[in-house]
Amino acid sequence: MKAAVVTEWGQTPRYTEFPEPQPGDGTVVATVEASALTNLTKALISGKHYASGELTLPAVAGVDGVARLEDGRRVYTGAVAPYGMMAERTLISTHAMLELPDGLDAVTAAAVPNPGMSAWAALQHAAAVAPGDHVLVLGATGVTGSLAVQLAKSVFGAGRVIVTGRDVARLRWLRTVGADEAMDLRDPEVHARIGALHAERPFDAVLDYLWGAPAASTLTALAAGHPAAHYHRTRFVQIGAMAGPAIELPAAILRGTGITMSGVGIGSVPPDVLARIRSEALPRLFDMVATGTIDLRTRTRPLAEVTDAWAAAEPSGTRVVLTP
Ligand SMILES: NC(=O)c1ccc[n+]([C@@H]2O[C@H](COP(=O)([O-])OP(=O)(O)OC[C@H]3O[C@@H](n4cnc5c(N)ncnc54)[C@H](OP(=O)(O)O)[C@@H]3O)[C@@H](O)[C@H]2O)c1
Structure with a gap:
């Protein structure tokens, strides 16, 4: 069968032959319909992701997606390694699939889970956003950040979202779907403004998709704007590292403020929380995207173009979904 095959860490997958999967104990072969090209998929194959060690090569790329079972049911699922979801067929565990409703197209169903469940876990579990909370989102223009912005008020009742x-056009658009103020990270005044907003009414939660310099400057600004005589807990949630994998964090920032830090990713969300998000939130997210209540832009490309799609720059906030 044809698949997006990886033979060396850091290599862009190639559309080529890979052995057909064979059913085993608790596993079945399914026909793939769609798989999203997420940052997680790319990072795992780079060999530098903290979960890359779970893979052995050669392998097929594609963390998750939509597949059709022999009996005709369509499911959202991951694959059993070395198989991945970027293939004509894959091997899936019968215990790890979610049946999809009729009428939900495969591309939407493949695109929603990674950013949707992550945004939900960040808002509900790690940041524990409650009605009226003030939320700051760093890297809100991306697929995942923009879902978090759209969910913050509509589902979790946030009072203010900054x-x-x-991407300036995308920042403008975010103002129409839940952001009260949208700032260009390249504006030299941006961190002074974050500090001033925090001094005026402290943020309750920060969702960070960037880390690197923007996160370091934001933490410094929050500390500078923190009302010294008044404790306020600000839950800083680390989710992505688009601007750099490491920061220097002065100890005084954590000792002198009410900032607490946690992460959302593989290993940082308790299994029972993840299971609840998968069974309860994911069907809601599918429905919200399918009905246009929240917006997730996709671009469908043939799996045969995986090498090109891997490296191509897409407009901000667009998720590429590959279909065999
Ligand atoms: N842990 C999890 O559960 C989880 C789940 C989903 C995503 N993530 C992570 O979250 C991050 C964003 O994911 P996504 O799906 O939203 O990706 P995306 O759609 O590709 O968005 C990337 C975002 O990062 C910004 N960005 C990229 N390079 C930057 C830089 N050098 N400096 C400042 N901003 C930069 C982009 O800003 P502009 O477009 O405005 O330029 C955009 O907001 C990734 O690191 C991803 O791995 C984690």
Whole structure:
């Protein structure tokens, strides 16, 4: 069968032959319909992701997606390694699939889970956003950040949502879907403004998709704007590292403020929380995207173009979904 095959860490997958999967104990072969090209998929194959060690090569790329079982049911699922979801067929565990409703197209169903469940876990579990909370989102212009912005008020009742990003058109659009203020990260005044907003009414939660310099400057600004005589807990949630894998964090920032830090990713969300998000939130997210209540832009490309799609720059906030 044809698949997006990886033979060396860091190599862009190639559309080529891979052995057909064979059913085993608790596993079945399914026909793939769609798989999203997420940052997680790319990072795992780079060999530098903290979960890359779970893979052995050669392997097929594609963390998750939509597949059709022999009996005709369509499911959202991951694959059993070395198989991945970027293939004509894959091997899936019968215990790890979610049946999809009729009428939900495969591309939407493949695109929603990674950013949707992550945004939900960040807002509900790690940041514990409650009605009236003030939320700051760093890197809100991306697929995942923009879902978090759209969910913050509509589902979790946030009182005020402030966002940062670089893509100006996308920042403007975010103002129409839940952001009260949208700031260009490249504006030299942006961190002074974050500090001033925090001094005026402290942020309750920060969702960070960037890390690197923007996160370091934001933490410094929050500390500078923190009302010294008044404790306020600000839950800083680390989710992505688009601007750099490491920061220097002065100890005084954590000792002198009410900032607490946690992450959302593989290993940082308790299994029972993840299971609940998968069974309860994911069907809601599918419905919200399918009905247009929230917006997730996709671009469908043939799996045969995987090598090109891997490296191509897409407009901010667009998720590429590959279909065999
Ligand atoms: N842990 C999890 O559960 C989880 C789940 C989903 C995503 N993530 C992570 O979250 C991050 C964003 O994911 P996504 O799906 O939203 O990706 P995306 O759609 O590709 O968005 C990337 C975002 O990062 C910004 N960006 C990229 N390079 C930057 C830089 N050098 N400096 C400042 N901003 C930069 C982009 O800003 P502009 O477009 O405005 O330029 C955009 O907001 C990734 O690191 C991803 O791995 C984590």
